[in-house]
Amino acid sequence: MSGATTTGSALILTEAQRLAWLRLIRSENVGPATFRDLLNHCGSAEAALAALPGLSRRAGKPAIRVCPLSDAEAEVETHARIGARLVALGEPDYPPHLRHIDGPPPLISLAGGPASSRPLAIALVGARNASLSGQKLARQIARDLSDAGYLTVSGLARGIDAAAHEASLDGGTLAVFAGGIDVLYPPENEALAHRIASFGGSLLSEMPFGWKPRARDFPRRNRLISGISLGVVVIEAAKGSGSLHTARFALDQNRDIFAVPGSPLDPRSEGANALIRQGATLVRDASDVIEALAGRSEPQLPFGEPENDEFGTFDGAPADPGDQDREQLLRALGPAPVAIDELVQFTGLEPRIVSVLLLELELAGRLERLGGQKVSLVY
Secondary structure, eight states: OTTOEEETTEEEOOHHHHHHHHHHHTSTTOOHHHHHHHHHHHSSHHHHHHHHHHHHHHTTOSOOOOOOHHHHHHHHHHHHHTTEEEEETTSTTSOGGGGGSSSOOSEEEEEESOTTSOSOEEEEEEOTTOOHHHHHHHHHHHHHHHHTTOEEEEOOOTTHHHHHHHHTTTTOEEEEOSSOTTOOSSGGGHHHHHHHHHTTOEEEEOSOTTOOOOTTHHHHHHHHHHHHSSEEEEESOOTTOHHHHHHHHHHHTTOEEEEEOOOTTOGGGHHHHHHHHTTOEEOSSHHHHHHHTTTOOSOOOOTTOOOOSOOOOOOSOOOOOOHHHHHHHHHHOOSSOEEHHHHHHHHOOOHHHHHHHHHHHHHTTOEEEETTTEEEEOO
8 A cells, every 4th residue: 555654553544545445445346345355456445446347347247336536535525524534444543343353344434532542342232112221221331331441332223322322421432323424313313423422432434425324234333333342232132133133243253242131021121131041141230241351452353363454465466367267266156155265175276366256256246245254146
């Protein structure tokens, strides 16, 4: 990434690089994992932007929408106008634990204080239609965790989320949006969002400015809530609720899972009680969380898992697959998910050749990436 500067181990993008990163992540069929692969293949966001049309064309898509420079400039200007900013993966304000997840967002929109203000972060999530006692518990746990030095993280939803944010305003809280940084959902929490920012807390989103959240955007938001945190506390969650989705993301990300038990007669406690039966730490108050995380400042990553805080495997020699390589990989792929390592082993192709071929297919809209480094072909 020529031209970038570093402060200690932190990356600082130039404004030209920030625009190129923004254009790349806003281009058609480019998600966080594809973004990373493109930078590693091409060496820079600028080079990746130039390569996008050719890569997609070779997989059968003759035209791919590349985000225009004018659109990126307008988004940067709009952020500045509302007092928000775009922060890149590796920069000082980027949440420190988020870099460890599978497919961390390369750019986030951030308003208020730095999301990295406290290295210890705990997510509190639960029912939107929370009971009075559930909200009271959420406030007490959030306040005590905040007093103990933890940043509280939630989704600014009604019920448990709002109670947790409200109780930890003084100590620091972070709200993650499912839509753009300027799109508040639900609208009635607008005043709370302003209070979070005015108290030095943070508002965060990975979605484009002005993006109105759809149902499928909330699980994407939930993976950030758990990814920012050392652990997730669930307070009142019905079976199949979004809070349980957050807990599943936490499990995939090797975060700690905590749950407050509730009455077996209350459907809002069914999910939290089930989590306890499955091995989640039972929480009576904040001391149970603090005790479980004593001495920890980083997530316990699976053995051998690399950190995702850098883009830098480019060796100056981009791979150039041939038609025979493409045919061989396509024969190996199908609708059933398969691990990328297995594709390399089965086809006998070099890993970087497989990586480029998968890039071509994804940019053409013919590949779906799943968790656990698995992919499947889209027909």
